[in-house]
Amino acid sequence: MSRSEALGKEPVGKLLWDFSVPAIVGMMVNGLYNIVDSIFVGNYVGEVGLTAVTIAYPIMLVMMAFGMLVGIGAASLVSIRMGERNQAGAEKILGNALAMLIIMAVTFTAIFVLFLDPILLMLGAGGDVLVYAREFTQVILLGSLAMYVGFGLNNVIRSEGNPSIAMYTMLISAVINTILNPIFIMWLGMGIKGSALATVIAQTVSAIWVIAYFMGSKSVLKIRSENLRLDWRIIGQIFKIGISPFLMQIAASVVTLLFNISLINYGGALAVAAYGIVARVAMMILMPIFGITQGAQPIIGYNYGAQNYDRVIEAVKKAVFAGTALSVLGFIAVQILDVYIVRLFNNNPDLISLGSYAIRIVLLMLPLVGFQVVGASYFQAVGKAGMATFLSMSRQVIMLIPLIVILPKFFGLNGVWAAGPTADLISAILTGTFLFAEMKRLKRAAVS
Structure with a gap:
């Protein structure tokens, strides 16, 4: 039995375990990737370096967004084509995805490099923060092609039924980054530029690994030269499905920008540094939940394509349970260990006090986030891009952005911190309503 056929025959629980565990390990390691960067920058460059990385972070989110637009859209289509036993169609999707990732990397890198200072100023950088942010971002941008290709195509590796290789891609990158960060920052004295260089080298190695896999x-x-010619019908399908995670990442970039502006206005540079810590801790908690959604995606997509709706329902239930369990554990950890977590990044007493307070408030609704993320990802996995986009954006844009603007006017800095958990609660209710209706529809379809 081939790996793709196993998606429709092996027990769903075993499949979810086999696919999610490598994805969770990979995503956790990827989360550590950013945590390690921030720890070294915070401790050896200082609060100004941590603030600079936080200010520049929306640019990295935009880059990731375009990688997700193509990578996740292609991965979902590949799963469906494999469920339809259409390997040639799946390979054409892979080739078009690679070509589009290269075009995007070259285009957007050129744009960001040309207008870097105005963009950083718009993001809130100034003085020493601008100098550090420029140094960091210039290096990241010049190595962005590797990030686009490695990050984008790694999703397809998982969708074709090989989650272990996808995990190794992230492990390789994270291990190299973790080794190189102290070498470049501490021993070679390269400062914040060293952190960026470590990231670029790690991403380049993982991109080479991904390409070698598809060529082996x-x-x-397989990557075939004839499939690199763009088929705009396929590109349209990829964009249609990938638009949800793309908009979610773009929204995350806008939200980070608005947070930074509000934090500077109501709390100053120290509040921005505190938010940088909170955002990275939140990412670390969400990474295993994203791993579950990545593990469930090929199972749901394949069985939906094969019209095995009972297996789709079972996969959704098990993924929701696992995602909720992880988010509850994360909530307990941050509420108990808040001071110790912040202290990892910097020993400034004022930053520790502000950061520990912020982390408890911002992550107050974590127990609901696991369900919301998994629920929204179901619609993406089955190709219902409109609903996936709406549910994803409900948390990141529709609710959150107005709350960031309105609440601080009444509650000051506390209003900034409270915007996130308020949006989490509302979006979880919305997701539950639509997911419940969808499961009822699938049950009727399975019986008929």
Whole structure:
């Protein structure tokens, strides 16, 4: 039985475990990737370096957004084509995805490099923060092609039924980054530029690994030169499905920008540094939940394509349970260990006090976030891009952005911190309503 056929025959619980555990490990390591960067920058460059990285972070989110637009859209289509036993169609999607990632990398890198200072100033950088942010971002941008290709195509590796290789991609990158960060920052004295260089080298190695996989004998799908010619019908399908995570990432960039502006206005540079810590801790908690959604995606997509709706429902239930359990554990950890977590990044007493307070408030609704993320990802996995986009954006844009603007006017800095958990609560209610209706529809379809 081939790896793709196993998606429709093996027990759903075993499949979810087999696919999610490597994804969770990979995502956790990827989360550590950013945590390590911030710890070294915060401790050896200082609060100004941590603030600079936080200010520049929306640019990295935009880059990731375009990688997700193509990578996740292509991955969902590949899963569906494999469920339809259409390998040639899946390979054409892979080739078009690679070509589009290269075009995007070259185009957007050129734009960001040309207008970097105005963009950083718009993001809130100034004085020493601008100098550090420029140094960091210039290096990241010049190595962005590797990030686009490695990050984008790694999703397809998982969708073709090889989650372990996808995990190794992230492990390789994270281990290299973790080793190089202290070498470049501490021993070679490169400061914040060293952190960026470590990231670029790690991403380049993982991109080479991904391309080698698809060119080698272990992959089901192959990169073929004839499939690199863009087919705009396929690109349209990729964009249609990938638009949800893309908009979610763009929204995350806008939200980070608005947070930074509000924090500067109501709390100053120290509040921005505190938010940088909170955002990275939140990412670390969300990474295993994203791992579950990535593990469930090929199972749901394949069985939806094969019209095995009972298996789709079972996969959703198990993924929701696992995601909720992880988010509850994360909530307990941050409420108990808040001071110790912040202290990892910097020993400034004022930053520790502000950061520990912020982390408890901002992550107050974590127990609901696991369900919301998994629920929204179901619609993406089955190709219902409109609903996936709406549910994803309900948390990141529709609710959150107005709350960031309105609440601080009444509650000051506390209003900034409270915007996130308020949006989490509302979006979880919305997701539950639509997911419940969808599961009822699938049950009727399975019986008929």
